[in-house]
Amino acid sequence: MTDASPDELRLIPLRGVPWVMPGDDLADILFAALATSGQTLQVGDVLVLAQKIVSKAEGRLVHLPTVTPSTRAEELAQKTQKDARLVELVLLESAEVLRAVPGVLVVAHRLGMVLANAGIDRSNVDGHDCALLLPVDPDASSGALRREIKARTGLDVAVLIIDSIGRAWRMGTVGTTIGASGLPTLLNLRGTPDLFGRPLETTEIGMADELAAAASLVMGQGAEGRPIVLARGVPYARTEASAKNLIRPRDKDLFR
Numbered sequence: 001m002t003d004a005s006p007d008e009l010r011l012i013p014l015r016g017v018p019w020v021m022p023g024d025d026l027a028d029i030l031f032a033a034l035a036t037s038g039q040t041l042q043v044g045d046v047l048v049l050a051q052k053i054v055s056k057a058e059g060r061l062v063h064l065p066t067v068t069p070s071t072r073a074e075e076l077a078q079k080t081q082k083d084a085r086l087v088e089l090v091l092l093e094s095a096e097v098l099r100a101v102p103g104v105l106v107v108a109h110r111l112g113m114v115l116a117n118a119g120i121d122r123s124n125v126d127g128h129d130c131a132l133l134l135p136v137d138p139d140a141s142s143g144a145l146r147r148e149i150k151a152r153t154g155l156d157v158a159v160l161i162i163d164s165i166g167r168a169w170r171m172g173t174v175g176t177t178i179g180a181s182g183l184p185t186l187l188n189l190r191g192t193p194d195l196f197g198r199p200l201e202t203t204e205i206g207m208a209d210e211l212a213a214a215a216s217l218v219m220g221q222g223a224e225g226r227p228i229v230l231a232r233g234v235p236y237a238r239t240e241a242s243a244k245n246l247i248r249p250r251d252k253d254l255f256r
Contacts, residue, residue, distance in 0.1 A: 142179040
């Protein structure tokens, strides 16, 4: 591991990212945006992508008129005051319904994350009656893009896919890593000394989530149109960790 306190961390939003459509090549889009932004990849760079462009490229857009709600979806839709078709998609993407009250439907996603509405979103989605699902396997998507970048440049840069996710103990959403390849996601600092030489006993850092939150500030949440951020100066050595390392095991989740 390199020095954990960089002199400078730069977050550079890439310009010229087009409206992504199903089947688009994200690597092509990425390199075009780098050129438009006057940037060239360097050793140690991290590319942070908004979940929406990955989901769109992978064809995870669903037209709600094609969805037939189940009886369970109809019941939950009445309870939560949500569109039954959207609720049906939430159920299909989920392993367990955790909370269902007016205006709120919280589930354990099939990927292991606890999310409102299974991470399904209708903002910044082209089409009035459409919904966008999370990628089937965000870690795999991150790894595939990382390998393609290396094939084209010879550089082994890291890739994060992030989304805005709420937290059980805080208000508001925060940029959170849902897919990762090429950098540590969870740092175990237990046993390392503090300023007085005492070993840390419980400290673990969600490093990938910290970077996701920082990049999310640069991306924006509305009409900014900056879904790719180049992070330069991230100080940690590259590893083969994944976003799955950040998911708290069920037996250690005090909120479920």
